[in-house]
Amino acid sequence: MDLDNDPPVPANLPDDGLVRRAKALACTAPLQSLDAHKASLEGIDARGYQMSQLALHAIDQVTIAMDFDHGADPERVIRQLTRYAGLQQPQHTEEEHRRIAEWVLNKLINVGTVDRGFRQTCGRIDQNGEYRTFPFSFKLIEEGAAGGKLHLRTTDEAINVLVGALDTDVESSQVAAEHKLRNLVERGRLDDAKVAAEQARHRTVQYGELLRRQLDATRRNVRTVDWETEVPDLLDAALSHIEGRYAMESQILAHITKRRDEADNPRYKQQAADLVVIVRECLGRHMRLQKHVQSAGAVFRREQDRQEFSGPPQRAALDLFGQLLVPTLGLKVNEALPVLAGYFRNATPPVPPDAVSLTTVVSRLLRSGPAEPPAGAPVPEPQLHFGVDTNAYTPEQHLLADQVLALGDGPRLLSSLMAEARELADPALARLVLHRAGQAFGTSIGESVRAGAGRVLLAFRTGHELHDPDHGGDDLLLTHALVDRTTAPGGPDEPTRPESEENP
Structure with a gap:
């Protein structure tokens, strides 16, 4: 093979597809590394556990459980993972299954890092025809708080890992998933239709997350969100999406219900019943999404009025756990002491002196001293009782x-x-x-x-x-x-x- 005679690689090589696939592969790296590092678990023989499947199951459970206003309960996710781990290795104890579940969930959250994020290196050809690498940062499961309770949310990257795609348009992928589901139901392939229905449900969650992030950014700082063009277009697209998906899913639900009632095969009837549950959940999510879309304008106006009169933005608070405690615990004592001393030196506000002027000093020096305390407690008046004269002798x-x-x-x-x-x-x-x-x-x-x-x-x-x-x-x-x-x-x-x- 003569490489000298091959044509040169064009500078404008359309490698966007390659970059998307590289990102998709990078998002699966944390899941694949679980099986490679499961031997590091102390006191547990983890060789029989399929960690990547446990991770996918965890992402699935968090995605299904989270809603627009709240996320998934961590304890509930751990219980579900514990049961799934028990099916993989029934000879192990319940405590070992729970330790495996907690380890997998912590790895997906990336506990132990400052920002709880993953970083992978990807590359692409720039405009000059040179290949350059760039860091690709992402998260799979994020922690949040609502109502004083901790909850979990999956990111777009995690949902893309779950359905096997990345950086695709949410609306187009949702339409494709709905048509695929309808086609599979009409052809009677309910096993494949269930998989398509689950993917459609995940895309619905992802679409709601787009709107939720825009509203959260608005509540933090309304100036960072484009409410003139970007968000109104998103709201219009969301309403059109809900209208179209609701009509499509209502037809699919009627068709599946009819197939379920007419089926004689018990397995087919059960598959149709599962599909009914999933499609009804999708309809419910669309209705909740519509409620938030309709109230988005009111949120923008309320936040605009509040932030207009709230003064300049304040500095973000320090994350003591993630930015100070966890990194410091990894240092030696002689290295950690200067870090902690610098933090407390900067975190302690200055104390103003009591006397800030000469007149204050003079007035305090001429002030009379405090009154002397009494010598002792007041002596109470005795209560005298005159006894009866009892003469012993007559x-x-x-x-x-x-x-x-x-x-x-x-x-x-x-x-x-x-x-x-x-x-x-x-x-x-x-x-x-x-x-x-x-x-x-x-x-x-x-x-x-x-x-x-x-x-x-x-x-x-x-x-x-x-x-x-x-x-x-x-x-x-x-x-x-x-x-x-x-x-x-x-x-x-x-x-x-x-x-x-x-x-x-």
Whole structure:
């Protein structure tokens, strides 16, 4: 083969088809890499799992579940993937199936990267006839939030992977899918018709996503969306699309329903019933799409009024998880500390000083100090309660005690006096005598003389033990001492002397 004689490659080679196919192949690369990296799963023998099929199933479930206003529930998608993984490897445990499902879903979201996107290198021939490569960035499943809950949405690239095309016009592909579905139903090929119906449903979702993204961009910044030409043309095309597809799908639904009712083969009847469900879901999606198309103009006017008076646009908030935490966790400690220190240094707002002028400083210096706190808590007024005077001994008992303590002819012991008191048949009298004897033991003679007493009862310790059945201690010797008032100190003509100089 002589390469020198071959004609040169023209500079204007129409390679758009090649680029589209290269992009389509690039979008399938994340799915194909799942089977190549499934051995990296620790603790699970993943060799029997078909990861690419699990990924396609995940994209299918998310696409079917998402609507114009909300996406798919991640937990529900994981449960469906878990069941599908259990069918592939029934000998494994439920926990292993769930770990496989979570791993596949995270790989489709591309968890662990900053922007959750995939990048592949593609090439094309430019206007100068030179082949140049360019990066092709795309996503398969995106995370979002609505009503405080996390949800998932598939992108156009994921839907194109699902139906086997890329960068095709949504409207033309939808029309082709509808005609293909109608032709297959009329020919009775319900297996192929089900596949075509599912593809038509996916295209319907993709068409609604185009309008949703335009409205979301309008809510963020109305100036970034062309509401003069692009969006009005899109809304007109959407209304025409809904009108045409609704008429086509209504005819298909009537035809399938008739085939289902007339069929005798149970398998054929079940296939027709499945088609009825799918086509009815497409009709419902078209009605919801029509509702949002009709309200798009009101959304534009409302957002235009709101943003016109909301001031200049603000800076986008930092994604702490995706832009700071995840990249920092992949660094070493000595490399991560400067990054975190720089973030907190820039994220902390400056604190203005308390005194910003000389007059403020002077006024604060001349300000009187705070009042001194009280020395203590206020003392509450006591609540005094006067008790009842409870005299333990009656006057009669005091008279009997005086008789006992008269001592008769001379000094007597306390033990004999208490025995005499018990003979008077009063059990409290002996205790009263003991009490009076105790007072006599500690009596001050001077106080008795000043009080005008003519005789003083005195008690002295004997050094012997008191013999009594109820009381113990030292026995006392009791006696009386007479007071001579003529020589007593403290008279009117003589000053009072100290108690130590007083003589009875």
